[in-house]
Amino acid sequence: MNDSVPSTWDKWDNISKIASDVTKGDVKAIDLVNESLRRIDLATEYNSIIATTAERAKQRAVMIDDSIKAGEKVGRLAGVPFIAKDNYLTFGAETTAASNILKGFSAPYQATVIERLEAEGAICVAKANLDAFAHGSSTENSDFFTTLNPHDKTRVPGGSSGGSGTATVLGLAPFALGTDTGGSIRLPASFCGAVGLKPTYGLTSRSGVVAMASSLDCMGPITTNVDDAALILDVIAGKDELDSTTIMRDKQSYTQLDSDLSGKVIGVVKEYMGEGLDSAVKSVIIKAINDLEAAGATIKEVSLLSLPLALAVYYIVCPAEISSNLSRYDGQRYGFSYEDAKNLEDSYESSRSIGFGAEAKRRIMIGTYVLSSGYYDAYYKKAQTVRTKLINEFNTAFESVDFLVGPTAPNVAFEIGKNNDDPLQMYLTDIMTVAANLVGIPAMSIPAGDVDGLPVGLQIMATSNNDRELLSIAKIYEEVRSI
Amino acid sequence: MAKITRDEILKLAKLAQLKLSDQEIEKYQTELQSIMEYADILTDVDVTGTKPTYQVTGLQNVTRPDVAMDYGVSRDELLKNVPHREADYIKVKRMIE
Numbered sequence: 001m002n003d004s005v006p007s008t009w010d011k012w013d014n015i016s017k018i019a020s021d022v023t024k025g026d027v028k029a030i031d032l033v034n035e036s037l038r039r040i041d042l043a044t045e046y047n048s049i050i051a052t053t054a055e056r057a058k059q060r061a062v063m064i065d066d067s068i069k070a071g072e073k074v075g076r077l078a079g080v081p082f083i084a085k086d087n088y089l090t091f092g093a094e095t096t097a098a099s100n101i102l103k104g105f106s107a108p109y110q111a112t113v114i115e116r117l118e119a120e121g122a123i124c125v126a127k128a129n130l131d132a133f134a135h136g137s138s139t140e141n142s143d144f145f146t147t148l149n150p151h152d153k154t155r156v157p158g159g160s161s162g163g164s165g166t167a168t169v170l171g172l173a174p175f176a177l178g179t180d181t182g183g184s185i186r187l188p189a190s191f192c193g194a195v196g197l198k199p200t201y202g203l204t205s206r207s208g209v210v211a212m213a214s215s216l217d218c219m220g221p222i223t224t225n226v227d228d229a230a231l232i233l234d235v236i237a238g239k240d241e242l243d244s245t246t247i248m249r250d251k252q253s254y255t256q257l258d259s260d261l262s263g264k265v266i267g268v269v270k271e272y273m274g275e276g277l278d279s280a281v282k283s284v285i286i287k288a289i290n291d292l293e294a295a296g297a298t299i300k301e302v303s304l305l306s307l308p309l310a311l312a313v314y315y316i317v318c319p320a321e322i323s324s325n326l327s328r329y330d331g332q333r334y335g336f337s338y339e340d341a342k343n344l345e346d347s348y349e350s351s352r353s354i355g356f357g358a359e360a361k362r363r364i365m366i367g368t369y370v371l372s373s374g375y376y377d378a379y380y381k382k383a384q385t386v387r388t389k390l391i392n393e394f395n396t397a398f399e400s401v402d403f404l405v406g407p408t409a410p411n412v413a414f415e416i417g418k419n420n421d422d423p424l425q426m427y428l429t430d431i432m433t434v435a436a437n438l439v440g441i442p443a444m445s446i447p448a449g450d451v452d453g454l455p456v457g458l459q460i461m462a463t464s465n466n467d468r469e470l471l472s473i474a475k476i477y478e479e480v481r482s483i
Numbered sequence: 484m485a486k487i488t489r490d491e492i493l494k495l496a497k498l499a500q501l502k503l504s505d506q507e508i509e510k511y512q513t514e515l516q517s518i519m520e521y522a523d524i525l526t527d528v529d530v531t532g533t534k535p536t537y538q539v540t541g542l543q544n545v546t547r548p549d550v551a552m553d554y555g556v557s558r559d560e561l562l563k564n565v566p567h568r569e570a571d572y573i574k575v576k577r578m579i580e
Contacts, residue, residue: 108561109556215537316522335564337567344578364499365511384537385530385536387536388533389528423518427518
């Protein structure tokens with residue numbers, strides 16, 4: 001790790017170890033919470049945190065410590081501090097989605113994912129920065145500030161869950177939550193050097209998470225190791241009455257990982273390894289593939305012909321859903337409201353125009369365009385049809401391979417400001433991650449090495465509902481990787 | 484693809500309930516043009532016999548008992564984020580001049 005990362009503090013233990021120490025009474029939850037808050041305070045220059053939930057976190061910690069003293073049963077995550085991306089509705093601090101239009105919003109209920117973590121004793125200590133409404137690949141679209149990369153303060157952490165990525169790698173808490181609509185968990189994991197898990201679509205509830213593109217949004221953790229990611233998934237996964245698109249979870253625990261790769265076939269995605277891929281990143285990925293082969297997997301090249309179309313499909317489908325989801329911000333029931341409006345229509349228009357940032361407006365405009373009469377068939381319906389083609393190709397590929405691998409991003413973290421004037425160039429950052437969202441399959445980014453001190457993530461994808469198998473291969477890779 | 488005109492941008496802004504400055508109109512006109520030109524790679528893709536995908540779970544007609552859930556949240560708490568309020572009502576600007 002580069003020396004720009006504060007090295008004055010110890011790494012956190014694995015989450016299961018922390019919880020077991022707390023449960024045994026060896027460590028106090030309140031000390032963990034205070035340590036996490038102290039680190040957050042010392043790392044403010046990285047701009048990874050929007051607000052802490054200090055008061056509520058300390059109350060919960062004391063409650064958990066008291067329960068343990070009284071001999072009561074506590075959960076699997078007893079006393080484990082975590083940081084939630086600020087698009088998760090939480091108590092204890094505002095929920096803003098890093099947007100001006102939601103500034104001051106106080107959530108009347110919490111996201112299902114937060115509730116499930118709290119039910120097992122985890123403690124939310126802070127809210128992490130993001131691109132406003134999760135629209136972006138660098139956190140530069142945050143309406144508040146840009147988060148810095150933990151390895152190089154002149155570079156972005158990736159996005160949109162960039163605050164969560166930087167906070168996890170800095171060790172501000174043992175883990176953070178992200179959301180992934182087109183790569184927003186995996187990209188910051190890759191750029192910051194963390195493990196990022198985007199589960200199968202529907203495996204984690206969207207209830208209480210600020211909606212971006214509802215057919216693509218997935219909730220998941222950013223952690224420092226695969227075991228932690230598996231444990232968090234095991235706590236948050238499964239059907240939720242409050243989100244009718246959730247699916248049944250695996251009956252077996254997501255923490256029970258297979259440790260054998262023999263007989264497994266890994267497909268290297270040809271389209272991800274060609275044009276546009278930085279050559280130094282490519283070398284790191286080839287090394288990772290060699291490590292997997294040495295661990296017993298069979299490697300073969302796979303071609304997905306429609307893959308070069310995925311980004312175009314994504315940047316039609318996603319803004320379409322965004323323009324629809326963001327229509328709820330009208331300045332009447334919550335959020336920013338323009339005081340001096342002449343009438344109701346002016347109140348809608350002025351509240352939205354002042355409250356939304358440039359990227360939200362850009363995506364609303366694109367979405368409105370592709371959904372408007374005369375363009376619906378040519379763009380929106382066409383994109384959803386090409387999406388089917390893409391799904392069919394992935395299904396065919398998975399008939400002959402168990403996993404697909406490639407880089408998470410075509411390059412390492414870029415410099416702050418580099419892509420600001422060209423939205424299309426910024427969108428191209430997501431070129432290797434969007435397909436998993438369109439298809440609905442689980443995908444992870446795992447640190448695979450670095451290029452001049454900047455991390456490179458290996459992306460692994462599996463078929464839908466094979467999240468446990470995905471975590472298994474990630475864990476094997478984590479153990480055999482030659483960094 | 485056809486050029487996206489200034490009038491089209493104004494029409495979209497109206498549909499999306501956005502007021503755009505002259506500078507924004509110009510900016511979004513250029514940017515939308517370049518983004519939609521990129522999306523044109525889909526135009527010639529042969530999708531004969533393929534149906535669009537609107538969801539990936541395959542779930543259909545998900546129902547639950549029609550019973551109100553108690554979140555333990557009071558009316559006052561639910562109304563605390565309302566910008567303009569009179570008693571228990573949400574107050575909005577006049578609709579008809």
